[in-house]
Amino acid sequence: MTPLSFRSPPPWVSRALVILLLLVLWEILGRMGSQLFFSPLSMVATSGVTIFADREVLEALRTTAWILAIGFGLSVCIGLVLGLAVAMSRFTYQTFLPVLLLLYAIPQITVLPIFVLYFGSGPASKIAFGVSHGLFPIAVSVVAGVQGIKPLLVTSAISMGATRWQIFRRITLPYLAPSLFTGMRLASTATLLGVLLAELYVSSGGVGHFTRRFGESFQPDKLYALIAALSLMAILINETMRMLERRFSRWT
Amino acid sequence: MTNETGRGAMAETLIKVEDVSHVFPAPDGGGEVIALEGIDIEIGRGEMVSLIGPSGCGKSTLLNVIGGMIAPSQGAALIGGARVRGPRPKEVAYIFQESALLPWATILDNIKVSLEFQKAPRATRDQVAREALKAVGLDAFATSYPHQLSGGMKQRAALARALSLRTDVLLMDEPFAALDEQTRMIFSEDLSRLLANERKTILLVTHSLAEAVFLSDRIFVFTSRPGRIKAVLEVDEPHPRSPAFMTSPKFNDLRNRLYELLRDEVLAAIGKDRQGLA
Ligand SMILES: Nc1ncnc2c1ncn2[C@@H]1O[C@H](COP(=O)(O)OP(=O)(O)O)[C@@H](O)[C@H]1O
Ligand SMILES: [Mg+2]
Numbered sequence: 001m002t003p004l005s006f007r008s009p010p011p012w013v014s015r016a017l018v019i020l021l022l023l024v025l026w027e028i029l030g031r032m033g034s035q036l037f038f039s040p041l042s043m044v045a046t047s048g049v050t051i052f053a054d055r056e057v058l059e060a061l062r063t064t065a066w067i068l069a070i071g072f073g074l075s076v077c078i079g080l081v082l083g084l085a086v087a088m089s090r091f092t093y094q095t096f097l098p099v100l101l102l103l104y105a106i107p108q109i110t111v112l113p114i115f116v117l118y119f120g121s122g123p124a125s126k127i128a129f130g131v132s133h134g135l136f137p138i139a140v141s142v143v144a145g146v147q148g149i150k151p152l153l154v155t156s157a158i159s160m161g162a163t164r165w166q167i168f169r170r171i172t173l174p175y176l177a178p179s180l181f182t183g184m185r186l187a188s189t190a191t192l193l194g195v196l197l198a199e200l201y202v203s204s205g206g207v208g209h210f211t212r213r214f215g216e217s218f219q220p221d222k223l224y225a226l227i228a229a230l231s232l233m234a235i236l237i238n239e240t241m242r243m244l245e246r247r248f249s250r251w252t
Numbered sequence: 253m254t255n256e257t258g259r260g261a262m263a264e265t266l267i268k269v270e271d272v273s274h275v276f277p278a279p280d281g282g283g284e285v286i287a288l289e290g291i292d293i294e295i296g297r298g299e300m301v302s303l304i305g306p307s308g309c310g311k312s313t314l315l316n317v318i319g320g321m322i323a324p325s326q327g328a329a330l331i332g333g334a335r336v337r338g339p340r341p342k343e344v345a346y347i348f349q350e351s352a353l354l355p356w357a358t359i360l361d362n363i364k365v366s367l368e369f370q371k372a373p374r375a376t377r378d379q380v381a382r383e384a385l386k387a388v389g390l391d392a393f394a395t396s397y398p399h400q401l402s403g404g405m406k407q408r409a410a411l412a413r414a415l416s417l418r419t420d421v422l423l424m425d426e427p428f429a430a431l432d433e434q435t436r437m438i439f440s441e442d443l444s445r446l447l448a449n450e451r452k453t454i455l456l457v458t459h460s461l462a463e464a465v466f467l468s469d470r471i472f473v474f475t476s477r478p479g480r481i482k483a484v485l486e487v488d489e490p491h492p493r494s495p496a497f498m499t500s501p502k503f504n505d506l507r508n509r510l511y512e513l514l515r516d517e518v519l520a521a522i523g524k525d526r527q528g529l530a
Contacts (some may be wrong), residue, residue: 076257083457107293150352152348152350152352153352153354155321155348155352155353156341156346157369159319159320159321159339159341159344160339160341160345160346160366160369160370160417161339161341161342161344161369161371163370163372166368168367168370170354170365170369171354174354174356174357175356250356251355251356251399252355252399
């Protein structure tokens with residue numbers, strides 16, 4: 001009485017196989033085409049070792065990392081305050097949410113030159129452009145989170161004598177936590193994008209500067225090694241946020 | 253105190269509603285909705301009172317006026333002789349149709365947070381919360397989360413929370429409405445026992461005739477909107493009331509009278525809604 005007994009392998013096996021296949025494909029394609037634009041995996045790996053021994057590149061990674069950290073921190077603070085302000089009342093919600101969504105929808109790359117004009121070519125413009133990317137996902141998730149709070153919980157708290165601060169601390173914040181972390185996850189990648197775009201455009205330092213340099217000087221092996229490092233950074237941040245998100249949404 | 257149960261006409265007046273009317277702006281913006289009109293009632297300390305009437309006749313509004321959550325357009329509510337001007341967390345506790353428990357906190361923490369809202373002394377909160385859970389038979393579920401409990405248990409938790417606040421007055425707005433019939437019956441019996449033990453003054457909004465008769469000392473029957481008090485029925489039966497009371501001729505007689513009183517009002521309310529639709 002056994003049903004058709006095709007047992008699919010556990011998911012991590014199939015996933016590992018797909019990744020392996022892609023890496024092999026990478027190696028084959030890299031050896032086939034022009035090595036001016038693309039490098040096989042083996043070369044990228046060896047250049048990886050050399051460029052990460054390079055002091056300049058390490059310096060660039062460090063610069064990008066702290067710019068990203070500051071940009072992300074600012075995105076969270078400003079986005080949270082902005083989101084709370086918009087969600088504060090029906091009036092502010094109806095007035096400001098459309099504006100927020102409109103700003104979010106603008107392809108921000110078009111205003112990058114203005115950021116550089118205003119903030120200069122130093123770290124400030126990169127931080128600012130990162131924040132302009134990270135801010136909106138956070139603000140929008142915070143607004144959505146606050147909208148989801150059951151009014152009865154607040155009514156009940158008021159009947160028991162809760163102050164405004166207690167309502168914020170005991171109801172709004174915990175209710176918000178899952179959507180805040182979702183917003184932070186989206187914002188972390190968005191901020192990274194903003195910072196890298198600004199670094200590419202201004203090209204005075206940081207990882208973005210080196211991706212441009214390696215690209216323009218036809219050193220694809222180094223370029224891809226750098227991209228791999230960046231991807232690793234993004235994945236790490238993303239997974240940390242996902243863990244936090246899960247930790248704070250166990251009750252949902 | 254000659255009355256054995258400490259209830260009825262002998263008790264001192266605790267809650268007074270003086271000529272209360274309330275008008276809401278209509279939801280569509282134009283005009284207004286008269287929710288309550290000229291309500292005058294007195295409720296004795298330790299009395300159990302039910303409010304019954306068609307949907308939308310203003311029962312919740314009256315409860316909220318007494319609880320200080322709504323300032324009436326006219327008239328006033330008084331508790332212990334003092335005019336109600338806002339929430340009275342030390343004197344009034346609510347139980348709503350839904351349990352209104354914080355989903356991310358355990359049952360015990362929910363009660364402790366409520367005690368924090370009420371500004372109860374920090375040192376005693378844990379003990380008070382645990383005692384309240386014990387009183388409703390939920391002590392084994394102190395560390396459970398609301399979503400792990402059944403609907404009936406959640407309402408029990410809400411009852412425990414209300415008890416932990418140690419208020420004189422309990423306002424219950426259709427607390428059993430979302431529960432199934434059997435759970436409601438058990439809950440009612442528990443409540444009747446609780447009434448016999450504690451001198452709580454309770455206002456209960458309910459749609460169930462049987463519940464109103466089984467639990468109340470007095471039943472206020474409301475007219476359809478604008479809500480006025482159409483009749484008051486007395487149920488002269490000591491607490492705790494046994495399930496046998498529910499099958500007695502006295503119970504049936506009262507319930508039939510209640511039904512007669514309500515039928516016309518419910519029909520009138522339905523008629524008004526139909527006109528509103530046309
Ligand atoms: N906040 C409000 N704004 C406008 N109208 C309301 C509001 N609350 C209640 N009402 C209206 O007042 C009337 C009485 O409501 P309510 O007291 O909730 O009735 P009940 O509890 O008896 O069903 C209803 O017609 C309802 O639509
Ligand atoms: Mg109601």
